[in-house]
Amino acid sequence: MCCWTETFVVGQATNNGKKEIILKANAIGLDFEKLVTNKSLLELKKMNCDFGTNPISKNILNYYTNYRGLTAVRNFYGKDLKIKACLYCNAQFSALLKNKNSSVSKLGFQLDHYLAKDDYPLLALSLYNLIPVCGNCNQRKLNSKLEIFYPYEDDINKITFFDLNEEKLIKYLLGNNSIDFIEWKLKNDTYKEKFKNHQKIFKIEQLYNANFKDIIKELLNKQIIYNDSRVDELSNLSFLNIDENMMERIKLGNYTLDEDINKRPLSKLVKDISERLSIITKIAPSKA
Numbered sequence: 001m002c003c004w005t006e007t008f009v010v011g012q013a014t015n016n017g018k019k020e021i022i023l024k025a026n027a028i029g030l031d032f033e034k035l036v037t038n039k040s041l042l043e044l045k046k047m048n049c050d051f052g053t054n055p056i057s058k059n060i061l062n063y064y065t066n067y068r069g070l071t072a073v074r075n076f077y078g079k080d081l082k083i084k085a086c087l088y089c090n091a092q093f094s095a096l097l098k099n100k101n102s103s104v105s106k107l108g109f110q111l112d113h114y115l116a117k118d119d120y121p122l123l124a125l126s127l128y129n130l131i132p133v134c135g136n137c138n139q140r141k142l143n144s145k146l147e148i149f150y151p152y153e154d155d156i157n158k159i160t161f162f163d164l165n166e167e168k169l170i171k172y173l174l175g176n177n178s179i180d181f182i183e184w185k186l187k188n189d190t191y192k193e194k195f196k197n198h199q200k201i202f203k204i205e206q207l208y209n210a211n212f213k214d215i216i217k218e219l220l221n222k223q224i225i226y227n228d229s230r231v232d233e234l235s236n237l238s239f240l241n242i243d244e245n246m247m248e249r250i251k252l253g254n255y256t257l258d259e260d261i262n263k264r265p266l267s268k269l270v271k272d273i274s275e276r277l278s279i280i281t282k283i284a285p286s287k288a
């Protein structure tokens with residue numbers, strides 16, 4: 001456990017992509033670098049993994065309650081990172097709530113400690129260790145020690161995909177509403193264990209089959225409604241100024257680009273199944 005934590009911290013500090021997160025945090029006045037670079041690492045080594053009893057740990061944990069309420073922290077996830085869907089399930093909102101008559105916003109989502117704060121108090125404030133998630137996922141993960149996808153490093157969108165079981169889908173369309181046909185699959189065997197754990201804790205397939213089968217039905221209808229001539233007709237309404245990406249969003253009622261997956265819940269399901277049904281073709285990345 002100890003070595004894994006150290007690798008985790010060093011990995012984060014040296015990873016250029018994640019460094020960006022620190023820079024963004026600094027830009028809004030949060031000095032997170034101190035928490036996750038050498039200083040913390042040395043502290044971790046010095047403490048010989050006895051995190052829980054070290055007075056520094058206690059101070060950090062005490063501070064966490066105030067910290068998660070800071071406007072800067074809220075804005076960091078909600079506005080700067082533009083994350084509006086739970087990073088574990090992509091099924092529910094993780095949004096900011098704006099108070100009436102005030103510019104102060106409240107957290108409409110929860111922050112999960114990827115590594116539990118009781119076990120790793122030094123990482124309680126690390127942006128790397130805080131994952132904006134829905135209440136359901138936060139509750140489900142609570143005391144689990146199973147290793148799940150780490151959303152800042154494991155690109156769940158690229159590693160996994162939603163699929164349809166055609167035989168079951170036909171039975172569902174013929175009136176058997178209780179049949180489940182949405183499947184969540186893995187593209188890369190390297191992540192086999194994390195995938196299994198993620199599914200076990202968050203019950204992704206059950207979650208989607210219990211709540212979102214109607215969305216697939218809608219997509220099947222859209223496949224018929226938005227034929228080429230209909231799309232051309234809409235695109236030619238020049239006063240609407242619709243570009244290709246906006247057209248896809250209008251058709252599907254959701255974002256469809258890889259980079260936009262966390263901007264709205266269920267984007268991944270809609271994107272994957274729309275590609276599967278050829279309502280959209282795989283779109284090349286473009287500007288947000």
Ligand SMILES: [Zn+2]
Binds near residue numbers: 086088092135
């Ligand atoms: Zn969730």
